[in-house]
Amino acid sequence: MILYIAEKPSLGRAIADVLPKPHKKGDGHIIAANGDCVSWCIGHLLEQAEPDAYDPEFKSWKFEHLPIIPQNWKMKAKPNTRSQLTILKGLVKQASQLVNAGDPDREGQLLVDEVIAHFGVKGDKLHQTKRLLISDLNPQAVKRALGQMRSNREFIPLSTSALARSRADWLYGLNMTRAYTIQGRKVGYQGVLSVGRVQTPLLGLVVRRDEEIANFVSKPFYEVLANLSTEKSEHFKAKWQPSEACQAYMDEEGRVLSKGLAQNVVGRITEKPACVTGLESKDKKQNPPLPYSLSSLQIDGAKRFGMSAKEVLDTCQALYEKHKLITYPRSDSRYLPVEQFAMAPSVVSAVLNGASELLIGPDQPNLKLKSKAWNDKKVDAHHAIIPTEKVANLAGLSQRERQLYLQVTRQYLAQFYSAYLYHETQVEVEIAGGKFKTKAKQEKALGWKQLFSKQESKQEGKSSSSSDNKDDESETLQELPSLVKGQQLHSGQGELIEKQTQAPKQFNDATLLSAMTGINRYVTDPEIRKILKDTDGLGTEATRAGIIELLFKRNYLLRTGKSIIATDVGKGLINSLPLSATTPDMTALWESNLDAISRKEAKYLNFMTPLLDTLSALIVQAGAQLPSALQGVKSPTNSFKKKRYTRSTGAKTSSGSAKSKAKPAAKKPARG
Numbered sequence: 001m002i003l004y005i006a007e008k009p010s011l012g013r014a015i016a017d018v019l020p021k022p023h024k025k026g027d028g029h030i031i032a033a034n035g036d037c038v039s040w041c042i043g044h045l046l047e048q049a050e051p052d053a054y055d056p057e058f059k060s061w062k063f064e065h066l067p068i069i070p071q072n073w074k075m076k077a078k079p080n081t082r083s084q085l086t087i088l089k090g091l092v093k094q095a096s097q098l099v100n101a102g103d104p105d106r107e108g109q110l111l112v113d114e115v116i117a118h119f120g121v122k123g124d125k126l127h128q129t130k131r132l133l134i135s136d137l138n139p140q141a142v143k144r145a146l147g148q149m150r151s152n153r154e155f156i157p158l159s160t161s162a163l164a165r166s167r168a169d170w171l172y173g174l175n176m177t178r179a180y181t182i183q184g185r186k187v188g189y190q191g192v193l194s195v196g197r198v199q200t201p202l203l204g205l206v207v208r209r210d211e212e213i214a215n216f217v218s219k220p221f222y223e224v225l226a227n228l229s230t231e232k233s234e235h236f237k238a239k240w241q242p243s244e245a246c247q248a249y250m251d252e253e254g255r256v257l258s259k260g261l262a263q264n265v266v267g268r269i270t271e272k273p274a275c276v277t278g279l280e281s282k283d284k285k286q287n288p289p290l291p292y293s294l295s296s297l298q299i300d301g302a303k304r305f306g307m308s309a310k311e312v313l314d315t316c317q318a319l320y321e322k323h324k325l326i327t328y329p330r331s332d333s334r335y336l337p338v339e340q341f342a343m344a345p346s347v348v349s350a351v352l353n354g355a356s357e358l359l360i361g362p363d364q365p366n367l368k369l370k371s372k373a374w375n376d377k378k379v380d381a382h383h384a385i386i387p388t389e390k391v392a393n394l395a396g397l398s399q400r401e402r403q404l405y406l407q408v409t410r411q412y413l414a415q416f417y418s419a420y421l422y423h424e425t426q427v428e429v430e431i432a433g434g435k436f437k438t439k440a441k442q443e444k445a446l447g448w449k450q451l452f453s454k455q456e457s458k459q460e461g462k463s464s465s466s467s468d469n470k471d472d473e474s475e476t477l478q479e480l481p482s483l484v485k486g487q488q489l490h491s492g493q494g495e496l497i498e499k500q501t502q503a504p505k506q507f508n509d510a511t512l513l514s515a516m517t518g519i520n521r522y523v524t525d526p527e528i529r530k531i532l533k534d535t536d537g538l539g540t541e542a543t544r545a546g547i548i549e550l551l552f553k554r555n556y557l558l559r560t561g562k563s564i565i566a567t568d569v570g571k572g573l574i575n576s577l578p579l580s581a582t583t584p585d586m587t588a589l590w591e592s593n594l595d596a597i598s599r600k601e602a603k604y605l606n607f608m609t610p611l612l613d614t615l616s617a618l619i620v621q622a623g624a625q626l627p628s629a630l631q632g633v634k635s636p637t638n639s640f641k642k643k644r645y646t647r648s649t650g651a652k653t654s655s656g657s658a659k660s661k662a663k664p665a666a667k668k669p670a671r672g
Helices: 009-016 079-094 106-118 123-127 139-146 152-185 199-214 244-249 259-269 294-305 309-321 338-354 399-416 447-451 454-460 470-477 509-517 526-531 544-553 568-574 585-598 604-624
Strands: 002-006 024-026 029-031 037-040 046-048 075-077 097-101 220-229 235-241 272-286 420-431 434-445 488-491 495-500 557-560 563-566
Touching: 002 009, 002 079, 002 106, 009 029, 009 037, 009 097, 009 139, 037 079, 046 106, 046 152, 075 079, 079 106, 097 106, 097 123, 097 152, 106 152, 152 585, 152 604, 199 509, 199 544, 199 563, 199 568, 199 585, 220 259, 220 420, 235 259, 259 272, 259 434, 259 495, 272 434, 294 309, 294 399, 294 509, 294 544, 309 399, 309 544, 338 399, 399 447, 420 447, 509 544, 526 585, 544 557, 563 568, 585 604
Parallel strands: 002 037, 002 097
Antiparallel strands: 024 029, 029 037, 046 075, 220 235, 220 488, 220 495, 235 434, 272 420, 272 488, 420 434, 557 563
């Protein structure tokens, strides 16, 4: 008997649907006509044992016990799913062949592997276990996946990485939470102070941003524009580029703070001859945006539709499980396997039949085009989120479901359009010894941008950066006359423009997610920043939404309109912790190492040993200093005191959503 162990009942039913019929449904399993069986987990059936499982003394929170570091890790059955674990135990014993059918990600791999290990499966049975990777719950896709099973042994590094992450979160969260909760009571704070490997640096980003805004003092700065004209009375503007001699009058952003200096430049260039000293004109192109990963979709969902990270994840989960309209949503990849290109005609056909409104106006997609999205080297367990071969009934979707389905579909269709082509001209002009620049862009072929509105095109493209402003945009779009290098011009009345420096903006859902997915921008240690890639982040695709929501539930963050700010408790906690616990440096490096384990580039012990050394030093530091920033801060009404809360952030449930697992506060510190 082959036993398929799925991550959740919905996935189990999808597998059973393509196995020989008739089926016999039993308690927690389905038997196919050929005798093969499908059963399932319900999220994690096992969890890390509590500290008192290692020593009854650990039931009490005492500083002298810390750090608590298990020598031999113990797992225990989750009480509410113990019956399903018992069912699986009997089926595993009967099976001649096991198939790990966890979700196609790190957590899905571990979730089933830990059950197999818990039952003591060894020898040939363990060696011959297969891995079934399903990212599309439609029958034809499941059938294809069944024909492409791989050895489960190939995914040992992925499972090891997830195990290291789980243990690191337990060690760090439990010990740091106990340490600072105990110390907090000494200054009068009566709540539980939850500290996590991921949640605390994330909170630190918000607290520091809030403090930066509160302490910000706006200053005026000045720009100078030259009004230029040709002999044919053709007009355009160019902006002054301050020289090195002006640096003493500029801030670190290169803005001129001296009004007198700017006024002097205006006087020097008014009614003066000018000369074109530099002219660069070339054709440029912009390739289609890649299909979505979960984080990139969450960021776009927040920007376009005002959706929270959790709302995007939950909506995507419904589109995947209930409607079967998109592929596996908890993906961190934006690429597709090359073999998937052969399915493009059927996927596009389904889109044209179900969401034809996307192609009202644009040209038809060219299925002979293959964008850079199809790249086997950048795909392993899962691929980008794309529409399935199922025809959508848009009328049967909720507003949010419809919005995200169309967004995913539009991004996929873009792969079958040519690049966006434009001509860019950059001009450098000299006036009275000063340098002035301007540029213009002329569109030649919209290509993939046909699929997006003007507003969406700007968001999708890479032509603008966070530092761009309206003046830069107007310069880019202005029309330039035909110019040649060395051409003489006339500079009319110079313009002095006074602006004010702006405080950084408060975080919102989109920018906070963006910070988590590109955390190297916020890492302070230059040596750590060198190690990190642009894509290294805090948390995983599956956990980021849960971590953000967790900070709200714990009253560390709150929303004011679209902005996310820290509460007094959140600020007090961050200002009581050592800097290394509140900045993303350490955690980002750990995440990078965990990723290296999954790629067979690092080993478990190479990750855990320095982590334990760091943890021990942090506990010593916690004991040496009281969290005085929390003195006088009241514990929120729904504090963890006498309440139940989770140690896990983003733990999977049968629906695939993040869910808090309740336990007494004195027993379970926060993880993540």
